[in-house]
Amino acid sequence: MNDIDRSVESFDFAMRRRFAWKEIKSADRLSMWEGQIDDWAEEAKQRLMDLNKAIESVQGLNSAYHVGPSYFLKLANYDGDFDKLWTYHLESLLFEYLRGYPDAEQQIQGLKDAYNLQLGFNDDRNDG
Known part of the structure; x- marks a missing residue:
């Protein structure tokens, strides 16, 4: 559930009151790529991190607007074409x-x- 989706705001609040809540950041879930996009994983990580830092630099946006790593799993469908990932999924x-x-x-x-x-x-992306 995304906390920026206003259509579920009251439901989201009810869930937060009833259950323990743990934030999972996009960098915490990069392991989902293992065995899926290995050929493009390093570049995908660089692009994901840079994009999310840029999102945070936009006035009015913050980490709640980060793009998650699951979007990058679609690279397998596009044979590693990052332009298609941008055009068909991220830009919109x-x-x-x-x-x-x-x-x-x-x-x-x-x-x-x-x-x-x-x-x-x-x-720091070139620091090993």
Whole structure:
């Protein structure tokens, strides 16, 4: 359940009152890629981390808007084509996050640049 989805807000609140709650961050679930996208896993990790850091840099967004690693499992369907993953899955999700922003197109381009590893959000990625 995503805490930014307002249509389930009251249900979400009821669930939080009744059950223990543990946040699971996208970096905590990279193990789901093992045996699935091994050929692209390192690049996928870099792109995921840079994209999520860029999302946090957008005013009004935070870690609740992070993209999860399950999206990257779709790379197996696209033979590792990161452009198809962006076009068919990520861009529309991020557009929804930015709907109503006066500079949504520029923000999307900035997120795409981060996804394409063009902004250097993850400077430690070459440190082994």
